[in-house]
Amino acid sequence: MGCCLVFESVILSFNNLQGVISGAIGNLTSLIRLDMSHNQLEGKIATSLGKLCKLKRIDLSYNKFGGEVAEDFKIFSQCMLDGLESMSLENNYHGGQFPNELDQFKNLSFLSLQNNFIFGPIPKSMKRLSSLTWLDVSYNHLNGLLPESLGQLAKLETLDLSYNHLNGTLPESLGQLAKLGTLDLSYNHLNGTLPESLGKLVRLNYLDVSHNLMKGVVSEIHFANLTRLSYLDGSGNNLTLKVRDAWIPTFQVRALTLASWQLGPQFPSWLQYQGQLETLDIANTGISDSIPQWFWPKISNLGRLNLSHNQICGEIPRKFDVVQEVDLSFNNFKGLLPFFSFTLKFLDLSNNSFVGSIYHTLCGRIREPNSLYILNLGNNNLSGWIPNCWMNWPYLQVLNLENNNLMGTIPHSIGHLASLKSLHLRHNSLSGKLPQSLQNCTELVLIDLSGNAFIGGIPTWMGNSFWQLMVLNLRSNKFQGGIPYELCGLSSLQILDLAHTNLSKLVPKCFNNFMAMAKRQNSSGLISYAPSPTAGVPEKAFLVTKGREVEYSTTLKLVVSMDLSENNLSGEIPKGLTRLVGLHSVNLSRNHFTGKIPENIGDMEQLESLDLSLNKLCGEIPLSMSSLTFLSHLNLSYNNLTGRVPLSTQLQSLEISSFVGNKLC
Helix, strand or coil: CCCCCCCEEECCCCCCCCCCHHHHHHHCCCCEEEEECCCCCCCCCCHHHHHHHHHHHEEECCCHHHHEEEHHHHHHHHCCCCCCCCCCCCCCCCECCCHHHHHCCCCCCCEEEECEEECCCCCCCHHHCCCEEEEEEECCCCEEEEHHHHHCCCCCCEEECCCCCEEEEECCHHHHCCCCEEEECCEEEEEEEEHHHHHHHHCCCECCCCEEEEEEECCCHHHCCCCCCCCCECCCCCCCCCCCCCCCCCCCCEECCCCCEEECCCCCHHHHCCCCCCCCEEECCCCCCCCCCCCHHHHHHEEEECCCCCCCCCCCCEEEEECEEEEECEEEEECCCCCECCCEEECCCCCCEECCCHHHHHCCCCCCCCCCCCCEEECCCCEEEEEEECCCCCCCCCCCCCCCCEECCCHHHHHHHHCCEECCCCCEEEEEEECCHHHHHHCCCCCEECCCCCCCCCCCHHHHHCCCECCCCCCCCCCCCCCCCHHHHHCCEEEEEECHHHHHHHHEEEHHHHHHHHHHCCCCCCCCCCCCCCHHHHHHHEECCCCEEEEECCCCCHHCCEECCEEEEEECCCCCHHCCCCCCCCEECCCCEEEECCCCHHHHCCCCEEEECCCCCEEECCCHHHHEEEEEEEEEECCCEEEEECCHHHHHHCCHHHCCEEEEE
16 A cells, blocks of 8 residues: 655745755645745745645745746746735845735735835735735835725734835825734835824834934824834934823833924923833934933833933933933033943933043942943043043943043053944043053054144054054144054054154155055945944044044045144155055145155045145156046145146146145246
C-alpha cells in the first residue's frame, strides 16, 4: 500500500534560504499556509504558486523578490480570489503601480506591502475589500490623493501609509472607519487641516500625521470621542491648537508629540490632566510662559521631555527625574543647573541663561557610573572650573561646554572618556597645556578648543592617537612653536583650523598626507550621534570662511577647509598642498610666507575661497589659477606679486581689492 504526505502548512522562515522558489511548490495543492519570510530568496515570485487554490495565508516578507507587484497579484488571482485571507510581501523589491486587481480578493483581511518600490495612486476600487482589517503600504512611492472610498473599508483596524508622497487633504470619510485603531500618515505631503470627523474614531489608539504640510486650526471637536488615544504625533506641521482654558481632554496619552504646532503663548494647562505621559515633545510651539508648579511632579515617569526652541522662562527644580532624554535648549531658563537621574542618556540645556558651577551637576551625587551619552551645556553663563570627575561618565560621546565662562585647565580625568567622539570647549577662558590623558580619547571625531588661552606646543601625540579625527579647531589660543610633523598622521582630517595661535617656523612638507582632503568627493559619517531613535544630535562646527564665522551642521560632512592665518609661519608654501584637491577653502593670510605661489594651484579644482594676503610672496600669479572655476573669494593683496592677472571669467569678475598692494597689471 502506498501513501503520500499532505501538507497544510509549510513554514521555512528564518532559514537563510537563497535562490528562487522551486516550481515544484505548486504540487502542494493542499497547502493552506505558506511562510518563507526572513530569507535571502530572490527573483520573481514563482508562477506555480498560482496552483495553490486552498491557500489562505502567504508570507514572503523580508526577502529579495522583485518584479511588478501587479503581476504577483495575477498569479494569486488564478484560483485564490475567494480563499486568500492574509498576504505579506513587505521588505522586498516589488515595483510598479499599486495593483487595481487587488479588489478581487473578497476575503483578504491582512495586506502588508511595506518597504517596496510601489508607486502611483491608491485605487478607488479598494472600497471593495470589505473584509480588510490591516493595510500597510508604508515606505513606498505612492502619490496622488487619498480616495474618499477609503472610508468604506468598514472593518479596517490598521491603516499605515507613512513615508510616501501622498498629497492633498485628508478625506472626511476617514471618520467612518469606526473600528480603526491605528492611523499612520506621517512623512507625506498632505496639506489642509485635520478633518473634524477624526473625532468620531472611538477606537483610535495610535494617530501619527507628523511631518506633512498641514496648517489650520485643531479644536476640541477633533478629540471629542478619542477616549482610547494613547499615542499622538502631529509634529512637523503648522497646526494651531485652540481649546478652552478649562479643557479636560477625553484621552490619556502615553506619547504626545506636537512639535512645531502653535500652543502658546501660555503653557498648556490641559497637560495637567495627562497622568500617563512617557514622552512629551512640545518643542517650537510658541510658549513664552513660565512653567507652572503642577508640571514638575508630572514628569517623574517621563522617559523623554522636549521643551526646546520656545521662550520658556524661570528656574527648574534642583532635582530632575526624567528617565532618559531631556531637551530644554533654546529657552530663557535661569538659575543653577539641576541634579538629574543617573539613567539619563541625553541632556541638552544649551542656549539658556544658567549660571554658577557645573560641579554639583557632574560630581555632586555620584554613586555609580552615569549612563549619559550626550551632554550639552553650551551657550549659558556657567563659571568656575571644569570638574575632575569624568571617570564616572564612561559612556559619554558628546561633550559640549562651549560659550560659557569656564576657567582653569582641562582636568586629567578627561582621559577616562574612552567613547568620546565630540569635544566642544570653544569660547571659554580655559588655559594651561592640553592634558596628556586626552590622547586616550581615541574615538574623537571632532575637537574644538578655539577661543581660549591654551599654551605650550601643539601635542605631537595628536597625530598618533586621533586616527578618526575629522575636525580639529585650535583657533585663537596661545600655543608656541611650530606645527608638529606628527599632525600629518591625521589622515581622516577634513577641517583644520590653527589660525591666530602664535605658531611659527615652516609648514611641514608632509601636509599632502591629509588623505581626506585629497579626495574630490567627501562624504563623512560626521552627521549625528544618537543614543536612541528620538535623540539624534546633528554634529556642528563653527568655521571662519570668506572673512566671517559660519555655523555648519547638516552640510558639515561636505566641508573641507584649512586655515593657518594670523601666525608667524615662514618659508615657502609647501608644493604638496596642491595635492589636497578636495579643499574648498584655504587661508594662509597674515604670515611670513615667501617664494612663489605653487604653479599647480589650479589642480585644486574645488577651491571656493583662497586667501594668501599679507605675506611676502613674489613672482607671477600662476596661469593654472584660471582653472579655478568655483572660486568666489580670492585675496592676494599686499604681497610682492608681479606681472599680469591670468585671463579667466572667474578672475576678471573679482573685486580690485583682491589684488591691491602688488605690482600687477
